[in-house]
Structures are given as structure tokens and as C-alpha cells.
Amino acid sequence: MLSLPGLNLTAPPLDPVALASAPAITRTQDLSPNKEFRFEVPFGRTITIKLLSGTAEYFGTEFAPNQLYSFSGTKGAVYSWHGCRLEIGGSGGDVSEYVAEETGMMGYANAHFSLEALRERAAHGIEGPRVLIVGPENSGKTTFTRILTSYAVKSGRQPMVVNLDPRQGMLSVPGSMSAAAFSSIIDVEDGWGSSPISGPSPIPVKMPLVYHYGIGNPELENGKIFKPLVTRMALAVMSRLEEDRMSKQAGLLIDTPGAISAGKGGVYDNIEHIISEFSVNIVFVMGMERLYSDLTRKYSNLPSSDTVNIIRLDSSGGCVQRDEEYMKALRQAQIRAYFFGNNDEVALAPQSQMADFEDLHIFKIKEGQDANALFRAYDDFGSTPDIYERVTPTPELQNSLLAVTTAAANDRQEMIRDASIRGYIYVADVDETKKKVRLLSPQPGQTPPNALILGSFPEDVPGLVS
Numbered sequence: 001m002l003s004l005p006g007l008n009l010t011a012p013p014l015d016p017v018a019l020a021s022a023p024a025i026t027r028t029q030d031l032s033p034n035k036e037f038r039f040e041v042p043f044g045r046t047i048t049i050k051l052l053s054g055t056a057e058y059f060g061t062e063f064a065p066n067q068l069y070s071f072s073g074t075k076g077a078v079y080s081w082h083g084c085r086l087e088i089g090g091s092g093g094d095v096s097e098y099v100a101e102e103t104g105m106m107g108y109a110n111a112h113f114s115l116e117a118l119r120e121r122a123a124h125g126i127e128g129p130r131v132l133i134v135g136p137e138n139s140g141k142t143t144f145t146r147i148l149t150s151y152a153v154k155s156g157r158q159p160m161v162v163n164l165d166p167r168q169g170m171l172s173v174p175g176s177m178s179a180a181a182f183s184s185i186i187d188v189e190d191g192w193g194s195s196p197i198s199g200p201s202p203i204p205v206k207m208p209l210v211y212h213y214g215i216g217n218p219e220l221e222n223g224k225i226f227k228p229l230v231t232r233m234a235l236a237v238m239s240r241l242e243e244d245r246m247s248k249q250a251g252l253l254i255d256t257p258g259a260i261s262a263g264k265g266g267v268y269d270n271i272e273h274i275i276s277e278f279s280v281n282i283v284f285v286m287g288m289e290r291l292y293s294d295l296t297r298k299y300s301n302l303p304s305s306d307t308v309n310i311i312r313l314d315s316s317g318g319c320v321q322r323d324e325e326y327m328k329a330l331r332q333a334q335i336r337a338y339f340f341g342n343n344d345e346v347a348l349a350p351q352s353q354m355a356d357f358e359d360l361h362i363f364k365i366k367e368g369q370d371a372n373a374l375f376r377a378y379d380d381f382g383s384t385p386d387i388y389e390r391v392t393p394t395p396e397l398q399n400s401l402l403a404v405t406t407a408a409a410n411d412r413q414e415m416i417r418d419a420s421i422r423g424y425i426y427v428a429d430v431d432e433t434k435k436k437v438r439l440l441s442p443q444p445g446q447t448p449p450n451a452l453i454l455g456s457f458p459e460d461v462p463g464l465v466s
């Protein structure tokens with residue numbers, strides 16, 4: 001058990017099996033050049049992989065020789081350009097695995113080299129490629145973004161990565177949108193890694209820019225909150241690029257939610273909005289012939305100064321459908337990792353704090369106020385829209401996440417709506433008699449006096465602390 005400073009809180013172990021030592025029974029697996037070892041390991045099981053000889057990488061990050069990597073609740077692949085020998089532990093049972101002859105890696109590497117050529121050409125003052133990645137759910141967008149990021153970092157670049165997919169958080173919890181400049185290698189086991197928005201971190205930190213979205217699927221609200229947030233994010237990212245020559249030259253890599261690639265009658269409102277707000281000039285379409293041809297038609301007649309190149313890439317055969325149950329477990333694991341770290345070695349120490357009801361300024365979108373009203377409020381400059389209502393803590397609040405905005409509690413509501421996020425806190429307990437709330441925060445310090453937002457996504461995380 002992790003023991004936390006503060007109130008003698010204990011975190012339930014992340015995953016008892018995952019934290020156990022490496023499986024005793026191992027076997028070797030040879031991979032010939034350009035082959036991929038794919039595996040699916042459910043939550044509660046662990047597979048370990050060690051590189052015995054040759055070279056291998058995990059979605060663009062090289063394996064260190066003889067280091068033991070553990071994976072739990074993961075669908076992943078180890079690829080080798082030149083061939084290698086792996087030691088695998090913990091296979092069998094409900095862990096599935098196979099060696100794939102066909103992989104998408106050649107196409108992904110070629111995409112990277114084309115982007116490198118553009119970055120080379122991006123002389124002083126000229127910006128690097130602004131890349132958008134679209135395609136249906138589970139078509140490999142995030143994986144491709146991760147590979148492009150790793151390869152760019154390996155080439156000495158510092159790309160700005162933007163995650164607009166609330167289904168899966170990047171350097172933050174699900175439900176948020178974030179952007180960060182990456183200059184260090186992406187961790188094999190931890191993915192995008194952690195950041196100061198979460199807590200002290202043993203690996204080089206990335207300071208992300210985070211906005212709270214709080215909705216799982218942008219198409220459900222017709223992009224009416226999504227679009228203004230994209231606009232905010234684009235403005236903030238552009239101003240960061242202006243201050244950072246390295247990232248300006250390396251350019252942008254923007255990952256998107258699969259839902260926006262469905263479109264309506266050949267119109268892809270949200271995609272077009274992202275392209276225009278971020279001045280995207282390269283769009284990779286994963287799989288999806290129809291989206292590719294619709295976008296090509298739409299962007300083929302622009303003047304050369306505004307060229308948007310649409311490029312289709314095959315979706316890797318390794319991409320796996322992830323059902324809602326798995327996605328929920330993944331979200332909960334991400335939230336747990338946000339507060340407690342990914343495993344024993346990078347245990348974070350979230351602080352437990354008691355707050356009086358009156359010290360908390362919690363807002364949620366007004367009852368009966370739909371997304372359209374919120375959108376009208378965006379359109380309606382000059383007025384003070386009544387978007388949120390104040391929430392007094394009740395036991396229903398228990399187990400939910402609150403986004404800590406950078407806005408003050410008495411700021412105008414549209415300022416709260418447009419504010420970026422300092423981090424998230426978790427409501428561990430509500431005591432209505434004493435009018436006190438027990439909170440868990442990744443950062444030490446006082447309960448923030450800022451405006452706190454309660455969203456409807458992601459769902460509650462029961463049992464984060466016991």
C-alpha cells in the first residue's frame with residue numbers, strides 16, 4: 001500500500017498483479033526485421049518484455065537492452081526495424097499475442113521523414129508543418145501521433161503536441177484537452193508521462209496547457225462547446241509557438257477524437273474548424289477512404305498560400321476496438337495515475353485536504369441550460385451570460401473530479417468558461433453535518449480559492465482512496 005502524507009490516507013494498490021514482481025516463467029521470441037509483436041493484456045494481468053539482443057521500439061520509443069518493461073491493461077506492439085530477440089513473461093490465459101508480418105510502420109516512418117524535410121526547409125521565421133490527424137475511433141490516431149512525436153524528438157526536434165480527444169487524456173485526465181512541447185523521449189510504459197499539473201515527476205517535465213471540456217463526445221453537443229475551446233486552445237498554442245523557436249520550427253501534431261471524423265452528409269464541421277483555427281497545412285487521414293476524398297475535394301482548390309495537403313495512411317492491422325468497459329477502466333487508470341503515479345517507482349504523493357463548504361466555489365453548467373445556450377453565450381459578446389450555477393457540496397459530489405480553473409470565483413462567468421486549468425482535485429468525502437469536504441489534490445498547498453468546475457465526463461471514480 002502507498003502511504004500518503006497528510007491524513008494517513010492509503011491508496012488502494014493500482015493493480016495488485018501489476019505491482020507484483022516479474023512473472024517467473026518466461027520464453028524468448030525472435031522477431032525478424034520489419035515485424036511486430038502485438039499483445040493485448042487486460043487490466044489485472046501483466047506481461048513483461050525484455051530486449052535480449054537487436055533493436056526494438058514501442059510506438060516509436062526504443063527499448064533499452066536488458067531492461068524489464070511491464071504492461072497491464074494495454075493493447076500494444078513491439079516493432080523491430082532490424083530484428084531482435086525478446087524475452088516475454090506472463091503470457092497465456094487471457095493475454096493474447098501474435099507476430100504480425102504486415103505493419104504500418106513503413107508508412108509512418110515515411111510520414112516522419114516528409115515532415116523532417118519540411119522542418120529542414122523551415123528556415124528562420126518560417127513555421128514547421130502543422131499536422132492534423134483524423135480518422136474513425138480506434139484507427140490508430142493516437143498511436144501515430146505518439147510515433148511522430150517520438151521520431152521528431154529523436155531527430156532533435158521539439159514538436160508541440162495537441163490532444164483534442166477527451167476520451168483519453170494527455171498529461172492530464174480524460175475529459176480535458178491539452179497541449180505541450182515535447183523534448184524528451186516518450187516513456188515506454190507510461191505513455192505521454194506525467195507533468196507538473198499532476199505532481200512531482202522523476203522524468204523531465206512538460207508543462208502542458210490544459211482546458212477542461214468535461215464532455216465525452218463533441219458530436220453530441222454539435223461541437224458547440226468544442227469549437228470555442230478549440231479556438232481558445234489555438235490562440236494559446238500560437239502564442240506559445242511565438243515564444244519558442246524550436247517548437248515553431250518542429251510544428252504541431254494534433255490528435256483528434258474519432259467522433260468528429262463521422263461528419264454529417266460529407267460535411268466535417270469540427271475538422272474544418274480545427275484546420276482553420278490552427279492553420280493546419282497537412283492532414284493525415286487514417287484509413288477512411290470517404291473522409292479522405294471528401295476532404296481532398298474540399299481543400300483542393302485553395303490558393304497555393306493556403307494549401308492543405310490531405311494524405312491517406314492505412315490504419316495498422318494491429319489497431320484494436322476498445323469497448324466501453326475497457327475505455328472506462330483506462331480512464332480510471334489514467335485518473336488514478338494522475339494522482340498516485342503509474343507504479344511504485346513513480347509514486348506521487350497527493351495531499352489530502354479538508355475544506356469548509358464555504359471555501360469551495362464550485363460551478364456546473366446550469367440545470368436545463370443546454371450546450372446551445374452556452375454557445376449562444378459565446379456568440380453574445382458584451383453580455384454577461386448566466387452559464388453556470390453554484391453548487392453546494394452534497395454526498396452526490398463524492399468521487400467526482402473538479403477542474404481547478406485559473407479564474408477567480410468572482411470573475412465573470414465567461415472568464416471562468418474560457419480559463420485554462422491548473423489541475424484537478426478529487427472529492428473523497430462530503431460531510432453534510434460538519435459542512436466539510438475531504439479533497440485529494442496532486443499539489444500540496446491550500447484549497448484553491450479559484451473557480452472549480454464540475455463536469456459530466458469522465459464519470460465518477462469510486463474508491464480512489466480508501
Ligand SMILES: Nc1ncnc2c1ncn2[C@@H]1O[C@H](COP(=O)(O)OP(=O)(O)OP(=O)(O)O)[C@@H](O)[C@H]1O
Nearest residue numbers: 075076077137138139140141142143258318319320
Ligand atoms: N500496431 C498495433 N499493434 C497493437 N495494438 C495497436 C497497434 N496500433 C494501435 N494499437 C492499439 O489499438 C488501440 C487503438 O489505437 P489508438 O488509440 O491509436 O486509436 P485512435 O484512433 O487514437 O482511437 P480513438 O479515436 O478511439 O482515441 C490502442 O489501444 C492502441 O494501443
